[in-house]
Amino acid sequence: MSLQWSLIAGFLYIEIAIVLVLVLPVASPRRWNSLFKSKFLQGLQRQAGVYFLILLAILVLFLLDAIREMRKYSNIDSEEHGHAHLDREMQGSMRLFRAQRNFYISGFSLFLSLVIRRLVILISAQATLQAQSEASMRQAQSATTAAKSLLAQHKGEAEQNESNEAHDKEVNALKTKISELEDELKLEKKDKTAVKSQADNLAREYDRLAEEHSKLQKKVTVGAGDKKDE
Template sequence: MEVLMILVFISLILEVLFCSILMLPISMALRKKIFEKLNAIFGGHTFKVVFRIVVFLLICVFANDMRESILTDKKLHSSKLEGDLTFADRQAFHLKLFRSQRNIYMSGFCLFLYFLIYRGQKVIGELSSVEANSTAINKQIKQNQNTLEDLLKKNEAYETELKSLRKMEKEFKAMKSQAENTNTEYFKLKEEYEKLVGKKTKDDKKKD
């Protein structure tokens, strides 16, 4: 049991140091690197098995010491044994109670920090995934914006060309109308000329 509590104590010290490092004013990128390394360790099947075993042992230690603390406290304050206990017995019970309570705090805090670090690693992993998706979406949005700008530029070019074609169409219609009017005037003048020529021919014949 003492060996197990020494391991729990070492684990607690390491967890406190790790949490203290994370509480330092370091950059978010460095924290992400730390948790990414943890994710590489925590993500394996072997660690999941080890994690369950460690959690099970910590829960067993916590529950056992809780039970020992309650039983020792009852014995220490029991009215039947209170008169029979010597000073040495009381010291032994107090020492046992102290050890049980110490183990409760150590295993409880160790278990709490263990879950805290594990959950923090999961959250950072999810945030990294969301950030990667967000970066991909931003790139896609930027590409869509560039495509939209190209389409708008092409649309402006087409509108300019369309305006030019409409202007040319108006000029063509005006020239066509002018040509039709000129043609009509030409035929009128031709008819008048032919009439004049015919009339002159008749007059010349009468004179003859």
């Protein structure tokens, strides 16, 4: 195997290892995302698009070269007549095998490059979605706590309003009762005044009657004395 194809084969093995590491549950998406956003990779990411396009172009060139070699050595069998040149036929078959091997190596390298790029994008998106979901959960929990506190506050205010209303009802009832008692007291005072005035009138009438009685007795006594003198 020539040097360039050895390098591509080594790159293919590295890609297979990277895909396995990214696919297997070695680390959480958040850790992978923090690794992708490290200072070193961030520095490379500025020119990563250019490097990736250059890499794809190189792999496409090697893939096209492998396809060209396959087509070239596939036509040798049709050009040969019989088995007169066995040596040449074996060399052609070996070169065809190498061309097919190079085709698979370059093809899989190109395919895994796209797969790795897609995996990195998906892992970063998954980490971002997890962070957003956790932030949304925290926000929802804080909103739920605030809503519960507001409900408790409103409930306390409602209970306080109910107690104030009950207190106002009691105060109003007491005021009504006091006004009724004041009216009854006024009536009792009026009755007492009427009874007192009536008693005074009766006392005056009794004094008058007693005075008249005494006068009548005196008259009776005087009339009896005059009759005795006669």
